[in-house]
Amino acid sequence: MEVIITENTAEAGRLAADAIQDLITANPDAVIGLATGSSPQSIYDELARRVGQGIVSFARVQAFTLDEYVGLPHNHPERYRNVITRDFVTKVDIDPGNVHGPDGQASDIAAACAAYEEAITAAGGVDLQILGIGTDGHIGFNEPGSSLASRTRIKTLTKQTRSDNARFFGGDPDAVPRHCLTQGIGTIMDARHLLLLASGRGKAEAVHQLVEGPISALWPASVLQMHAHVTVIIDTAAASRLQLASYFTETYAAKPTEQRL
Numbered sequence: 464m465e466v467i468i469t470e471n472t473a474e475a476g477r478l479a480a481d482a483i484q485d486l487i488t489a490n491p492d493a494v495i496g497l498a499t500g501s502s503p504q505s506i507y508d509e510l511a512r513r514v515g516q517g518i519v520s521f522a523r524v525q526a527f528t529l530d531e532y533v534g535l536p537h538n539h540p541e542r543y544r545n546v547i548t549r550d551f552v553t554k555v556d557i558d559p560g561n562v563h564g565p566d567g568q569a570s571d572i573a574a575a576c577a578a579y580e581e582a583i584t585a586a587g588g589v590d591l592q593i594l595g596i597g598t599d600g601h602i603g604f605n606e607p608g609s610s611l612a613s614r615t616r617i618k619t620l621t622k623q624t625r626s627d628n629a630r631f632f633g634g635d636p637d638a639v640p641r642h643c644l645t646q647g648i649g650t651i652m653d654a655r656h657l658l659l660l661a662s663g664r665g666k667a668e669a670v671h672q673l674v675e676g677p678i679s680a681l682w683p684a685s686v687l688q689m690h691a692h693v694t695v696i697i698d699t700a701a702a703s704r705l706q707l708a709s710y711f712t713e714t715y716a717a718k719p720t721e722q723r724l
């Protein structure tokens with residue numbers, strides 16, 4: 464696991480965008496995994512800037528989102544399909560038809576989840592998955608207690624997550640849906656490169672457990688310790704509980720520039 468501690472979210476966004484740009488330059492048909500929420504905003508803004516300048520193009524890229532609320536109406540602004548359209552799709556040159564997400568309005572949830580798994584497999588799997596992390600250690604919406612081998616399925620959101628996400632629903636936790644469809648932890652672990660961003664002191668404990676804790680369903684992100692290619696980009700506040708913070712900082716500073724993300 465590589466841990467990079469940055470000064471600010473703009474720098475984190477630039478580093479993550481570098482990794483995505485390198486991937487797409489090497490393979491214009493790459494498959495990327497998208498996350499919603501606050502953490503990836505700096506990446507999407509930086510990628511939009513680079514697309515605008517003709518540095519990178521998503522014209523042939525396929526994208527799969529991590530998760531979706533169950534039951535939000537088609538036109539609800541916080542439906543993740545609409546969020547990703549607003550935050551990413553409309554800012555870059557990706558074909559909207561190449562952007563896929565689990566169907567939170569499906570009448571047959573199990574079939575929709577199985578179809579989503581099949582679609583990811585048919586696309587050749589995810590080359591690079593963008594991740595955020597919940598204050599309770601979730602990735603995707605795999606809440607504490609999730610099977611570390613899980614596949615796409617319905618999950619119940621914790622009170623903590625509904626309270627964290629209330630900011631997108633007028634501050635009312637009860638307005639946040641109770642259920643979601645999410646790629647499972649096993650699904651996420653199948654991606655070839657995992658790129659996780661976190662910022663702020665509120666994420667410090669979750670980041671500590673992710674990087675240094677025992678691998679446990681209590682902190683689902685800790686399973687990333689078992690993945691061969693993980694990059695964690697965090698600010699100093701999110702790194703504030705890391706015992707190994709200075710080691711990570713020194714290691715990254717000593718890396719030749721061309722080997723940095």
Ligand code: F6R
Nearest residue numbers: 498499500501502595596597603
């Ligand atoms: C979103 C997702 C979640 C978020 C996490 C952090 O698609 O899968 O795991 O990444 O809840 O959210 P933010 O970035 O808003 O703090």
